[in-house]
Each structure stands twice: as C-alpha cells, then as structure tokens.
Amino acid sequence: MPHNELPLFYVFHFYLFGIIAVASALTFVTRRSPVAAALWLVNTMFSLAAMYVLLDAHFIGVIQVLVYAGAIMVVFLFVIMLLNLGHASEVNDARGMGWKLTAGLVGLALLAQVFALTRVRVPEALELPENAVANQVAAQGAIAPVAGPLFNQYLLAFEVTSVLLLAAVVGAVVLGKRRESAHAR
Amino acid sequence: MLAESLFFSAVLFTIGVVGVLTRRNAIIVFMCVELMLNAVNLTFVAFAQVYGVAGQVFVFFVMTVAAAEAAVGLAIIIALFRHRQTVDLSNINLLKG
Numbered sequence: 415m416p417h418n419e420l421p422l423f424y425v426f427h428f429y430l431f432g433i434i435a436v437a438s439a440l441t442f443v444t445r446r447s448p449v450a451a452a453l454w455l456v457n458t459m460f461s462l463a464a465m466y467v468l469l470d471a472h473f474i475g476v477i478q479v480l481v482y483a484g485a486i487m488v489v490f491l492f493v494i495m496l497l498n499l500g501h502a503s504e505v506n507d508a509r510g511m512g513w514k515l516t517a518g519l520v521g522l523a524l525l526a527q528v529f530a531l532t533r534v535r536v537p538e539a540l541e542l543p544e545n546a547v548a549n550q551v552a553a554q555g556a557i558a559p560v561a562g563p564l565f566n567q568y569l570l571a572f573e574v575t576s577v578l579l580l581a582a583v584v585g586a587v588v589l590g591k592r593r594e595s596a597h598a599r
Numbered sequence: 600m601l602a603e604s605l606f607f608s609a610v611l612f613t614i615g616v617v618g619v620l621t622r623r624n625a626i627i628v629f630m631c632v633e634l635m636l637n638a639v640n641l642t643f644v645a646f647a648q649v650y651g652v653a654g655q656v657f658v659f660f661v662m663t664v665a666a667a668e669a670a671v672g673l674a675i676i677i678a679l680f681r682h683r684q685t686v687d688l689s690n691i692n693l694l695k696g
Contacts, residue, residue: 428600432607439611439634443618448626455630462637469600471644471655481662486633486669493673494626497680507624507687517620521613528609532602540650547648559652560659568656575663582667589674
C-alpha cells in the first residue's frame with residue numbers, strides 16, 4: 415500500500431463510506447420486507463462504488479452503479495413485484511434460534527479466518543511503486559488502464575464471457591417459459 | 600488503504616454468509632450471495648491499487664458472471680414460485696434427505 419501520508423479528507427471519506435456500506439448491509443439482512451432489503455442493498459452497492467473511486471478504480475465504480483445498482487438490483491425488484499412478495503404471509507422468514515446461533519458461530523469463525531488471512535505478507539517485490547495506479551489513471555484516463563489488459567492479455571476470457579451471457583439469456587428464457595405453452599406446441 | 604478495505608470486505612462477506620444461513624426467503628438469500636460477490640470485488644479493487652490493474656479486470660468478469668447468475672437464478676425462482684406458490688426455502692424440500 416502507499417506509504418505516504420494520505421490526506422485526512424481521503425481517509426475520512428473512505429471510513430465514512432465503509433461504515434455506511436456495513437451499516438446498510440446489516441440493515442439489509444435484518445429487514446423483513448424484500449423490497450426494503452433490496453433498497454438497503456442498493457445503498458450498500460452505492461457506498462462500495464464510492465470506495466472503488468477512492469481506491470483509484472473509477473471505471474469499476476461507474477460499472478458498479480450501472481450494472482449492480484442499476485441493472486441487477488432492478489431485476490431483483492422486478493421479480494419481487496412480479497411475485498407480489500412482501501404481504502403478511504410471506505413477511506416473517508427468519509429461521510429459528512438454533513439456525514441463528516449456528517449462523518452466528520459460523521460467521522465468527524469465518525471472520526476470524528479471514529482476518530488471519532489478511533495478516534499474510536505478500537512478497538515486497540510484487541508491489542508496484544507508490545501511487546502507480548493513480549499516476550496511470552492521471553496519465554491515460556480512467557478507462558485505458560483497464561481496457562489495455564482486458565483487450566490484450568485477457569481477450570480470450572472476454573470473448574468467452576459473451577458466450578456465458580448468451581447461455582444465461584437462453585437459460586433464463588427457457589426457465590421462465592410457461593410449461594403449458596411448451597406442451598401446446 | 601489496503602488493510603481497511605480488507606477489513607470492510609471481510610465484514611461484508613460475513614454479513615452475507617450469516618444472511619444466507621438465517622433467512623428463508625429465496626430472493627433475500629440470493630441478494631445475500633450478491634453481497635458476498637460485492638465484498639470479494641472490494642478485495643480485488645483494493646489489491647489492484649497495490650499490485651496492478653489486472654485485479655480491476657477481474658472485477659469486470661465477476662460482475663459479468665453475477666449478471667448471468669442473477670438472470671438464471673431469478674428465472675429459477677420464478678419457475679419455483681409457479682410450481683409451489685411460495686419462495687420459502689423450507690417448503691422446497693424435494694431433494695432433502
């Protein structure tokens with residue numbers, strides 16, 4: 415990580431958006447209404463987009479707002495409204511005390527494991543010079559540093575992604591089709 | 600900001616796991632999976648700042664997979680709802696041993 419002293423403005427906003435993200439996520443898992451939960455999750459995703467921008471990933475921040483908060487969550491809200499969820503019989507869906515206890519223990523164990531993992535030291539030789547990505551963004555703009563590797567080094571993966579999306583679209587249509595109409599033909 | 604990002608990412612991921620374990624509404628469980636993907640994306644972006652921009656390219660791919668997963672997963676939930684008239688996971692027990 416950059417070893418120079420970061421401006422207080424930057425650190426304050428990073429913590430602010432991080433805390434908003436965590437608080438919204440906590441609210442999200444405790445809301446009973448699916449619509450309220452979805453909107454809190456959108457709030458988490460917006461805060462994450464702000465954190466991406468603070469971490470010199472401007473393009474990813476924009477894509478986060480467009481694709482995650484804008485497209486994926488709208489699809490979720492569409493489905494919630496289509497299935498007419500959120501009325502009284504569907505509202506209480508929390509599992510019993512045993513499940514909650516198990517989930518708490520699993521969560522604590524997972525948190526401990528992940529924190530232990532963050533203590534692993536990566537070889538210093540792999541680190542870029544200080545502010546390398548920020549300088550790259552300043553020199554080439556926000557998109558070129560991502561577009562370069564995407565269309566050169568990872569071109570095959572990029573093309574395979576298009577096949578994946580085609581398969582997902584076809585799969586969604588097949589699954590969403592009514593069975594009666596399939597028999598009718 | 601690497602250590603702070605990893606902290607927030609770990610907390611968000613754990614919230615997602617706890618949500619998957621404690622909720623029975625299939626759609627909310629699915630949104631918790633999306634939250635876990637987002638937490639991992641934060642890790643990728645934080646490491647990309649220190650170890651090179653390739654991490655951001657990977658986030659791009661993760662988002663594509665998440666979009667495909669959301670499309671197929673929600674189609675499955677709609678098909679399930681048509682079949683059982685509920686999205687409560689405790690009522691969907693055909694494969695339960």
